[in-house]
């Protein structure tokens with residue numbers, strides 16, 4: 238029996254602290270955050286603007302080093318305070334799918350190529366990468382715009398391409414910063430269901446920042462961030 | 477998927493524009509090399525074409541090209557008598573600047589040893605070699621004298637009967653071929669006005685002297701001596717060209733000639749070396765330095781262009797890093813763009829040169845070896861130039877440039 242619970246947690250964050258600036262401009266964006274996301278679990282992260290959600294996500298994705306604390310991903314220690322214990326870039330490429338708060342697509346590549354490039358830099362042959370990219374775009378219903386440059390796409394279309402890019406390499410950890418912000422209800426729901434599907438089928442751990450109360454029911458757990466502190470919300474499905 | 481090409485396609489206009497700029501710069505580098513090759517080619521062209529085995533010139537001079545050489549014309553007959561000599565021709569060469577149809581006409585007057593040499597060896601573009609002992613000439617195209625044109629040089633009128641291409645002297649002036657006696661007549665022509673001035677000057681000189689005042693009859697004498705003006709020396713030639721008999725011993729011939737006073741003997745190769753060492757060497761170094769400078773400037777300019785292109789792409793590069801692209805992917809993107817720019821610029825330079833260089837007043841000779849070496853240089857400088865951009869790209873901290 239090898240259930241998802243027997244695998245090491247997708248991510249384990251302990252006593253994370255992030256301080257921006259110094260002196261009188263010092264801002265403590267995260268104070269002592271500790272959380273764990275298991276594989277196969279979809280977790281929602283809620284909190285007011287400026288509460289430190291993006292900071293937490295980028296720290297977990299090895300993009301933005303924390304001031305102190307530890308991060309262990311898939312059983313492997315990756316951050317010890319501000320010090321990376323693995324090659325951040327190759328680790329990210331192989332294990333983490335990240336959806337930025339802004340779509341952040343590469344402007345000189347088409348929608349399809351933006352997804353394809355993520356696969357190719359992870360050594361997927363060009364032809365296979367193309368097929369898989371198209372498949373993902375189809376699933377997210379943006380395939381009719383596959384050959385358009387990002388400037389020609391709407392905000393929601395760009396966001397779906399970004400989601401496709403994050404899922405391209407079958408990551409074991411998916412971190413998404415408001416991926417449904419510019420999507421309408423049905424599409425937003427579709428994206429969330431895709432995350433759930435990936436979490437359940439591929440045993441990925443998923444953490445999604447959102448303000449959208451309509452998607453509450455897809456989450457296995459909900460975390461609330463308030464002023465850099467994390468609280469676990471109890472029984473959100475029965476509320 | 478090639479990121480470099482996709483980025484270029486996205487910014488095609490700017491890429492084309494900068495590549496044209498680089499192409500023009502490389503065309504200058506190419507042209508400098510071509511001018512140098514042309515210089516050497518033109519300088520040694522005549523020596524090569526004349527096809528002499530030995531050049532006999534005035535004693536202890538390096539004539540007739542590097543400096544003036546004067547020999548009595550009858551030396552020709554004495555040289556011909558030396559055992560082993562098949563043929564000896566007089567060679568007359570001097571540069572004149574006259575006026576024709578209101579524009580200055582600068583040309584090298586070349587005397588052919590008529591009737592042995594009618595200029596059959598001169599590569600003709602149109603017309604024919606000389607057919608009579610006087611009043612005919614072969615001219616280089618660069619002088620812009622059409623076939624049949626009649627030109628007054630000195631007291632006589634000469635007709636252009638043949639045209640050549642690319643035959644110029646060491647300073648780029650077009651060559652003209654006359655019979656040796658015509659060439660001498662042109663060289664030593666003293667116009668009537670010059671004679672009258674000379675006479676008047678003499679008269680004035682005599683008048684100014686006590687002798688002239690005491691014996692006024694002397695004045696008439698000074699004025700009357702028109703034929704006695706010692707301006708015309710005995711015919712003199714610049715060199716004697718020696719052709720050896722087949723199988724003749726060159727050293728033996730030289731040994732005999734060496735015993736003659738007042739002459740110096742050069743082989744064709746020595747004659748070429750004299751030309752290149754003396755006249756072309758400075759130009760060569762000058763052009764070489766310019767070429768070096770231009771190559772350095774090109775490197776710096778390509779480096780700056782690549783650097784600014786990289787700065788423009790900083791967000792995209794940061795993004796590539798965020799999705800986990802290796803440094804080789806990012807460095808490759810920049811290096812490839814630098815190489816594309818260099819290689820396309822080089823192709824453009826070559827292509828533009830093809831149309832532009834023939835219109836230059838002097839020969840621009842683009843040798844294949846030079847093209848290959850410049851091509852390699854372009855690859856090297858493009859690579860070097862990309863380092864600055866690559867360094868910048870690799871030091872980007874993605875989270876500081878990108879809102880995430």
Ligand SMILES: Nc1ncnc2c1ncn2[C@@H]1O[C@H](COP(=O)(O)OP(=O)(O)OP(=O)(O)O)[C@@H](O)[C@H]1O
Pocket residue numbers: 257258264265266284285286287288289290291292293338
């Ligand atoms: N690079 C930075 N330098 C200084 N302060 C920063 C930086 N990034 C974020 N902050 C500050 O840290 C705090 C947390 O910011 P963060 O972006 O994590 O909030 P957030 O929860 O994602 O907000 P939102 O919902 O608006 O996206 C804010 O007070 C913000 O001003």
Ligand SMILES: [Mg+2]
Pocket residue numbers: 290291292338414
């Ligand atoms: Mg945020």
